[in-house]
Amino acid sequence: MxxxxxxxxxxxAAAIGSSLGEVKAYVCFDISYFSAAKVGEEVxxxxxxxxxxxxxxxxxxEVKRKDDGKLIALGKQWMSSVTRTEAHPSKL
Incomplete structure (x- = not known):
């Protein structure tokens, strides 16, 4: 898993970054697993x-099986904006 x-x-993180163009820090990260993917199975x-x-x-x-569309896992993330000074104040 x-x-x-x-x-x-x-x-x-890539979906948020590409949509908003900002660096983000995690606030909440949650995953629900519904089944396991087999080795070599396409998702x-x-x-x-x-x-x-x-x-x-x-x-x-969402992670789903390619052959039948059944849900394997669902992840939800909340992220917060981080300015450059908050992320690395010594690098300004």
Whole structure:
């Protein structure tokens, strides 16, 4: 299940970053697992930006079996905006 969590983590952050063009820091990261993917099984992954409020953004990531469309895992992330000075004040 570590691979699925990593995929959800990376694609969720990429969806927010590509939609908003900002660096974000995690506030909440949650995954629900419904079944396991088998070795070599093809999956489809879809990340959707759900909401953007002030400094907070939410995204969902679905991992489904390609052959039957059944849900394997659903990840939800809330992220907060981080300015460059907050992220690395010594590098300004």
């Amino acid at each position: 570590g691979v699925i969590a990593t995929i959800i983590d990376i694609l969720g 489809e992954i879809e990340a959707k930006l759900l909401e953007n409020r002030d400094k907070f953004s939410s995204v969902s990531v």
